[in-house]
Amino acid sequence: MPFLLYSLSDVKKELKKKSRAKAFQDKQIALTEEEQRLIHIINKSTRKLNKNNVTRTQAYFQFYLQYPEIHWAFLGHMVSRNGGWNMTDLKGELFTKLLSEKEQRVFFSFLERGNWLIFQDVYPQFLLYEQSIKRNKKMFYLLPFFGVSTFMETMWNFFWVNGDPYPLAIATIINEQNYLEKRVIQNNYFKKAVLGTVGFKLYDFFRFNHILFPYYEKGHQKTSLAGETSRHFTSVHERILLGKRLYALLFYHEDILRGAFNWAKDHPHTGSRKDYWPHLFNNVNESFPRGLYKRRIKNCELRKGMERLYSPPLIYAWADVDHQKAEEGDWFDDWHVIDYLTEKDVDTDGKIYNEYCKTLEKIELTIMAKKALLREEE
Template identity: 50%
Template sequence: MLKRTRKHIKQLKRSITQSLNTPGRPTLPQDELNIIERIRKAAAANNQNNITRTQAYFNFYQNHPEVHWALLAHLVSRNAGWNMTDLKGEYLPKLLTDQEQVDFFAFLERGNWLIFQDAYPQLLLYEESKKQKRPLFHLLDPLNISKFMKPFWENMWSNERKEELTIALIINEQQYIEKRVIHNTHYKNKVLDTIMFKLQDVLDFNHILIPYTTPLQQKTKLVGGTVHHFSSVEDRITLGKGLYDLLFSVQSRLTQTVKWAETNPHTGSRKDYWPDLFNDVKESTPGQVHELKSSPCSLQVKASRIYSPSLPSVWKDWEHNKAEPGDWYPNKKMFHFVKQPIKQLSGDIEKTYCETIEELEMAAFTKNTFFHKK
């Protein structure tokens, strides 16, 4: 991990301030205009749905493993897809109305879409810089990327500051969706302030799971973390930094995580990482709540698996309005996250996640038995 000195932080701040004060945008030569157009088209082509986004992140990481954020984004995006399909899976349809399911999906999808259309062009610009053997980060501005990011990409290019770039991208993307999604009046009223979303928060439903396969047992294990206050940008950034540390701090586990991702393409179904517990075909009796025969973590009794559908089978591609304009960076208080030390996560998530499944089953059973969703 690179040391972030006070002098270095001041230099970063100075670089960003200079870019903020640069008047207008210079006229670009045709070859650079062509680069921008190619990047925009490639980003749009890969931004069709959660499946295409998630795979695009991983493909990029495999070609450019020095950009650590791409692997982290791939794994977090997998979790977004699992949350999307949970809305049509075994338990949540018993707890949410049809409209609440759509509203929740639109909220998750908008955030996933927005982050990709902001971050993926940055990745492609870095790739183009490598091809041309010259930095092209002056093109971040015409690509509508926050001025916050330019010095971090330049430092990555000149000094290979991988950790610093990753943290900057975590901060940037969470700030990018802060007003556009988290504090957007529509999503706030429809999703974040509803009783059911608060119920998910109480149930610790906001887990981020990182699967990996142990070489000897050939068993998929889970590490990860939980954001307890999803509406807090500070909590989301802190979790993102902790997940990054968790992912890259143990080389053997990192290798096993990448291997798992290679051999298990993302479908949106939780069957991808736990086929003994989940299936993309419904096995329980229609109209009945799936009943666990033992703790999900033990699976001592063979029983029907929990329904977890693939994404294309339950959600069509979503039509999005253009991203709202504006640079978040005038909110400079976020800069302290660059210099703050990473809060390490224990990574122990399996037991907590199994308890969440049991709580969801109980909540669905209670709602189905005593209240009956209308």
């Protein structure tokens, strides 16, 4: 009979054992026809919904509607919205004036690969949980057949017995950030073509490090913003801490959670920033592409007589991508990652409005400085 994980102490013991054994290998078990069929169905469903950022983002939300105890599904939905906005920014009003077409394509491939990888890793976990609920028996022994880390098998088994959504959500953050580390962040191509470039440092400084959660303030239908700012994006440790802060922002603040959930229900994700601020962004280009750029923004409002900023929907910005199969291998080799599960003070007020407004104004100033520099060189 398998050992039941009733406490984090039990989890630690199992992870220590797995860490020593480097236990990620395909289990030598004979699958029944029903299990083989289930694996096929889950893979097929995952591929279908892993088409682009919009389909992934919506799939997370639909799953959360059915299983609200899986907190990461809503956190993933909100963060994935930001991924889509970052993708369409590359074809929007501002960044087309700062980045070359080649830089736009390379940066998109970086964002898209990470977004795709996370979905193809986490969504089969969700569907196995759904099957476990429907069959009233845990099915997590099948996770290795989807290439999912042995770390998550332990954490799903713990959740099945314990039912506490917090450790599972933080474990998923730990898993996804470590999963991305070698496949994207440490990938030689992306390190050279994206992370080490001047263009990325500019992009990272201006927008990529803001994670925005639109929400309705209590008693209002007007969209407010909460959020966090990423520091040291290339550090897996910092990304995990960011994930914990974002989790705290949603699930430790009932008003933000309720407001973000209701806002998400009312605003299907398109990838355009018009989704949350139609007063400032439009999915139709209102300005002349070759016209001289003039400052339009002050305190996140349009200056008098100015056109809104173009922010296209994803469907018009980028074509769907056929991805190569995910690289194999399990990242888990150190049980000390369990230290992230301890509920330390990571609470945050989420105040980001002023910082975000200043960022938009900085981008405009940079565009104008670049144009002035080009004119001097002519």
